[in-house]
Amino acid sequence: MTWLQRIEIRLATISLCVTAATPPTVSSILEMTGSARGSRADETLLALPYDMLEQNEGARALPTLLAVIFVNLVGFGIVVPLLPFYAQSFHAPAWQMALIFSAYAMGAFFGEPFWGRMSDRIGRKPILISTVCGNCLCYLALAFAPNIYVAFIVRLIGGMASGNASVIQGYIADVTPEHKRTGRMSYLSAAYNLGFIVGPALGGLLAHPAAGHDGFRIPLIVASSLAGICALGIILFVKESRAHPHHEFDDGPARWAVLGRAITHPVIARLMAVTFLAGSAFMGIEFVFGLWSAARFNWGPREVGLAFAVVGIVAAFCQIFLTGRLSERFGEGRVLAAGMFLTAVAIGLQPFAHGIGVVVLLGISALGQSVAWPNVSSLISRHAEAEHQGQYQGLNNATGALARLTGPLASGFVFTTFSVNAPFYLAGLLVLPAIFFALAE
Numbered sequence: 001m002t003w004l005q006r007i008e009i010r011l012a013t014i015s016l017c018v019t020a021a022t023p024p025t026v027s028s029i030l031e032m033t034g035s036a037r038g039s040r041a042d043e044t045l046l047a048l049p050y051d052m053l054e055q056n057e058g059a060r061a062l063p064t065l066l067a068v069i070f071v072n073l074v075g076f077g078i079v080v081p082l083l084p085f086y087a088q089s090f091h092a093p094a095w096q097m098a099l100i101f102s103a104y105a106m107g108a109f110f111g112e113p114f115w116g117r118m119s120d121r122i123g124r125k126p127i128l129i130s131t132v133c134g135n136c137l138c139y140l141a142l143a144f145a146p147n148i149y150v151a152f153i154v155r156l157i158g159g160m161a162s163g164n165a166s167v168i169q170g171y172i173a174d175v176t177p178e179h180k181r182t183g184r185m186s187y188l189s190a191a192y193n194l195g196f197i198v199g200p201a202l203g204g205l206l207a208h209p210a211a212g213h214d215g216f217r218i219p220l221i222v223a224s225s226l227a228g229i230c231a232l233g234i235i236l237f238v239k240e241s242r243a244h245p246h247h248e249f250d251d252g253p254a255r256w257a258v259l260g261r262a263i264t265h266p267v268i269a270r271l272m273a274v275t276f277l278a279g280s281a282f283m284g285i286e287f288v289f290g291l292w293s294a295a296r297f298n299w300g301p302r303e304v305g306l307a308f309a310v311v312g313i314v315a316a317f318c319q320i321f322l323t324g325r326l327s328e329r330f331g332e333g334r335v336l337a338a339g340m341f342l343t344a345v346a347i348g349l350q351p352f353a354h355g356i357g358v359v360v361l362l363g364i365s366a367l368g369q370s371v372a373w374p375n376v377s378s379l380i381s382r383h384a385e386a387e388h389q390g391q392y393q394g395l396n397n398a399t400g401a402l403a404r405l406t407g408p409l410a411s412g413f414v415f416t417t418f419s420v421n422a423p424f425y426l427a428g429l430l431v432l433p434a435i436f437f438a439l440a441e
Contacts, residue, residue: 077199107159116166116394134161170390183324279403284411339372
């Protein structure tokens with residue numbers, strides 16, 4: 001075979017890889033180039049880099065997908081610190097403030113498995129576009145909500161629309177080989193943390209509580225505009241990752257059948273237990289930390305905000321530069337267990353810390369969580385059927401949303417009933433079985 005024939009075959013393969021939904025066959029490429037079977041062309045074609053092209057496709061989509069998560073969390077971060085003041089502008093009592101706060105997690109609990117299943121059936125891209133557009137409209141509606149009850153409904157719908165992390169995880173699983181999934185999942189977690197750093201800061205700068213209800217419209221409109229830009233980016237730059245999504249799985253099992261498979265699967269069930277137990281522990285500490293630091297050290301919003309900024313920076317750095325490399329070298333199950341163990345130790349020592357030691361232990365806890373969590377999504381994608389990636393990821397994320405409800409409730413209860421340090425001991429007890437579940441993978 002001449003060098004010119006080799007080049008012709010390579011170009012033909014690239015053309016077929018770009019236009020075809022499935023990898024090109026040797027016969028199709030030989031037919032396109034006019035080469036004969038039985039020549040050295042067969043040997044050459046076997047080494048052609050279709051997987052590399054698929055990986056490059058995923059790499060091109062990754063910035064936009066990261067922007068989706070980032071915008072979701074910027075919007076979430078803009079709203080969360082302002083919620084008490086936003087609710088006060090309606091003269092809402094404390095229980096209604098708590099209801100507004102929890103509505104988002106309630107919506108995500110139902111949204112994650114629903115959007116994950118829909119993306120398995122009709123494709124990732126249309127679901128991403130619709131959910132991000134939903135975010136855009138919900139932030140805008142929240143800016144002009146006439147009363148607290150409408151605000152609750154908008155927050156509930158917004159939580160459902162923001163439950164698209166499973167769709168993004170499914171997209172990454174579609175276009176990424178197994179050994180690289182943890183690294184790419186860690187980028188999503190890094191975008192999550194960066195969004196939660198930028199969001200509260202942006203919300204604090206743009207909000208004007210002294211102006212009453214109108215003083216919260218600017219940050220909400222900004223969040224809506226960011227979501228709109230993100231939706232445009234998906235339309236222009238993200239290609240559908242599933243071949244023939246409208247027809248391929250119309251006869252698949254019902255959602256309850258997939259749920260039954262998940263909770264009886266020897267690996268996925270344990271990973272969902274890890275998500276619930278460890279998630280409840282971490283969300284409980286995140287919720288109660290402000291109250292605990294105020295009771296112990298008389299910290300205010302400034303000190304608590306700086307401490308959480310350190311957490312976000314440490315977590316984002318680790319997820320960008322460490323998580324993927326560690327998982328590829330030591331294995332996802334081991335890194336997951338090690339991250340959980342490190343976090344449990346940091347949480348257990350927190351009641352004995354003072355001053356800068358509190359922030360150091362928070363940073364260590366953030367390091368442990370950042371190297372642990374992306375491995376859960378990666379391991380689920382490894383053990384789930386290809387046609388149900390989004391649905392399994394959605395079920396796991398719904399479990400995480402449930403943890404965001406139960407964790408704060410449990411921590412608040414033991415904080416008020418037993419002692420200010422009790423939430424940390426409870427969190428440690430919850431993480432311990434999660435470590436053993438991770439090691440059993």
